[in-house]
Amino acid sequence: MIWKIAVSSRFYFVRVLVLTGAGVSAESGIPTFRGKDGYWKNLDPTKLATPEAFARDPQLVWDWYRERRERIGNARPNAAHEAVARLARRTGEFLLVTQNVDDLHARAGITAEKMVQIHGDIFVTRCSCCESSYVGRGGSPEPPGACAVQPTKGRLRSIAPTFGKVANLPRCPECHALMRPGVVWFGEQLSRNELERVEDFLGGGTCDVVIVAGTTATFGYIIDWALRGSRNGAELIEVNPEETPLSRFATKQVREPAAIALPRIVDEVLAEHLRL
Numbered sequence: 001m002i003w004k005i006a007v008s009s010r011f012y013f014v015r016v017l018v019l020t021g022a023g024v025s026a027e028s029g030i031p032t033f034r035g036k037d038g039y040w041k042n043l044d045p046t047k048l049a050t051p052e053a054f055a056r057d058p059q060l061v062w063d064w065y066r067e068r069r070e071r072i073g074n075a076r077p078n079a080a081h082e083a084v085a086r087l088a089r090r091t092g093e094f095l096l097v098t099q100n101v102d103d104l105h106a107r108a109g110i111t112a113e114k115m116v117q118i119h120g121d122i123f124v125t126r127c128s129c130c131e132s133s134y135v136g137r138g139g140s141p142e143p144p145g146a147c148a149v150q151p152t153k154g155r156l157r158s159i160a161p162t163f164g165k166v167a168n169l170p171r172c173p174e175c176h177a178l179m180r181p182g183v184v185w186f187g188e189q190l191s192r193n194e195l196e197r198v199e200d201f202l203g204g205g206t207c208d209v210v211i212v213a214g215t216t217a218t219f220g221y222i223i224d225w226a227l228r229g230s231r232n233g234a235e236l237i238e239v240n241p242e243e244t245p246l247s248r249f250a251t252k253q254v255r256e257p258a259a260i261a262l263p264r265i266v267d268e269v270l271a272e273h274l275r276l
């Protein structure tokens with residue numbers, strides 16, 4: 001009995017921060033952004049994920065997101081997502097900050113309060129001008145009621161204008177501007193609310209372990225959070241087959257695919273912190 005109480009208090013004391021990127025979903029068949037596999041129809045995704053690309057060719061950008069939604073909808077969480085979810089369940093203080101806009105971490109079982117999707121959610125469709133948004137996990141960019149109305153004579157009627165390349169794109173029912181995917185694009189602000197959640201976690205105490213998996217860590221804030229989370233001697237574990245700008249700060253570099261390395265690392269972390 002005494003042993004059980006000691007174990008559970010130690011269990012709840014562990015603070016873990018996990019930061020993930022596209023590499024974690026690679027083994028579920030979701031292409032990463034950078035590297036040769038990231039290209040879509042010979043186009044660079046990092047150039048499609050911009051407000052400028054959407055202004056120039058919204059159909060092309062929607063086509064890319066529509067295909068990504070479909071691919072994600074058909075994909076399954078892999079052993080890396082499952083390992084992170086297990087860690088979340090077993091540790092009292094836990095936050096996952098993912099740059100991934102897919103829902104594979106959520107489908108592996110991480111609850112919303114333990115996860116921040118810092119670059120948004122691909123299944124959200126929101127207005128490019130006003131605050132209207134739809135959460136539609138059906139994989140369709142058409143928000144209910146925006147693009148099609150109930151049939152009057154046996155056929156669906158589109159309320160979107162039928163000119164040019166944007167004819168079939170969803171329109172905002174409030175202001176009629178184009179709807180767009182609910183993701184953060186290059187050059188846009190991160191959500192203040194989600195930033196606050198990360199800051200609250202970092203301000204709430206030092207971590208015992210920080211794991212950074214499957215990201216090139218190109219954004220300064222990812223490195224900043226990893227370093228702030230691991231200050232005061234926490235272990236900083238990087239899981240990535242390639243070296244990244246974060247590698248030199250890591251206390252442990254694991255050059256393996258996430259789906260192979262993370263289940264083992266989670267076992268090790270749990271075993272280490274359950275030790276009396």
Ligand code: OAD
Pocket residue numbers: 020021022023024026027032033034035038045046049099100119184185186213214215216217218239240241242244256257258259
């Ligand atoms: P990237 O596509 O830049 O990088 C994927 C990383 O995953 C690379 O460092 C790979 O070496 C690594 N990787 C590949 N396969 C892996 C595997 N099986 N296991 C572990 N690691 C693997 O993706 P991110 O770093 O997530 O932002 O990109 C960050 C952001 O840039 C994205 O969220 C998106 C993008 O443009 C926006 O759209 C704002």
